[in-house]
Amino acid sequence: MAQDAPEKVPVFERVVGMLPGLQDQLGLGQFLGALALDHKPRVLYRFLVKKDLPIAELGHQVVLKVYGDGPRGEGPIQQLWRARGVNVPRLACGEEIGCSWLVMEYLDLHPVMSFPVDELQLVDQLARMAKTMHRPAHGLAPVLRPLDEVMVPRWKESVVALGRSGLDIPSTWLSRAVAGYTSAPAVPLHGDLAPANMGTRGGSLILFDASALYGTSCFDAARWSARTGPGGTGPEALFRRWMSVEGLPTGRESWELLAAECVLEAGSREIIRSRAAQEDPSLPHEEVADGVPELLAVASRLWS
Secondary structure, three states, rough: OOEEEEEEOOHHHHHHHHHHHHHHHOOOEEEEEEOOOOOOEEEEEEEEEEEOOOOHHHHEEEEEEEEEEOOOOHHHHHHHHHHHOOOOOOOEEEEEEOEEEEEEEOOEEEEOOOOOOOHHHHHHHHHHHHHHHHOOOOOOOHEEEEEEHHHHHHHHHHHHHHHHHOOOOOOOOHHHHHHHHOOEEEEOOOOOOOOOEEEEOOOEEOOOOOOOOOEEHHHHHHHHHHHHOOOOOOOOOHHHHHHHOOOOOOOOOHHHHHHHHHHHHHHHHHHHHHHHHOOOOOOOOOOOOOOHHHHHHHHHHHOO
């Protein structure tokens, strides 16, 4: 029977189909479970490692992540950051049958937000790490996804979600969001900084799960500030502090990007709230998700 070319096989089927061979190739032993079960076209599994194989240098337990497309910049950029002294897990990465994969050491980390944290102190730490992460990565630009291509569609989805909740966003904001996501010059970005994508071990902060984007250096700061600022120090104060520590440009373009990220985060929270309500109708009814009014107020203030 003729087989379809890898690019014609549905994404998730492609991932599942190549797993057994990749497991043997890497020397992965006992399957210890899935670390994420969601609708994304990738798998995230934990394995024991067979002894006396090259991959054993990552430790006796590893996490395997496989995407149904390639190439992905997540592995190569994190390898570069580690070589430059950024605290990220040890890993190996590659491509196989139209898929990209990475395998990294499994670390037992303490969640960043599991105890009271000084938000400004954490921002200082992230901004210092970002100085290194945002340095040029010669040769890796082709595997880093352009910021605007990833974020503008998500921004539009967030606006639709807000509209369904009766929170209409001015149509003129779209062009300003696009301008923010396309502003230059472009640098390597983590792209998904959030408490869920970092942890501490022995007092050290460790980052992982980079989206590996390529865009304006203010993006990581704007994303973190919009995600973690509401209800606490506030997006604007966190953003201002990060820009100061990393030495980022403080002009209008930077603040436009924070406004865009506040709208996107507000819509993302509404999507999560709506999905949870559909899955469990017994949950208490909320008009809007926590933090949404504050996020939209910040965007309105910056875009007034």
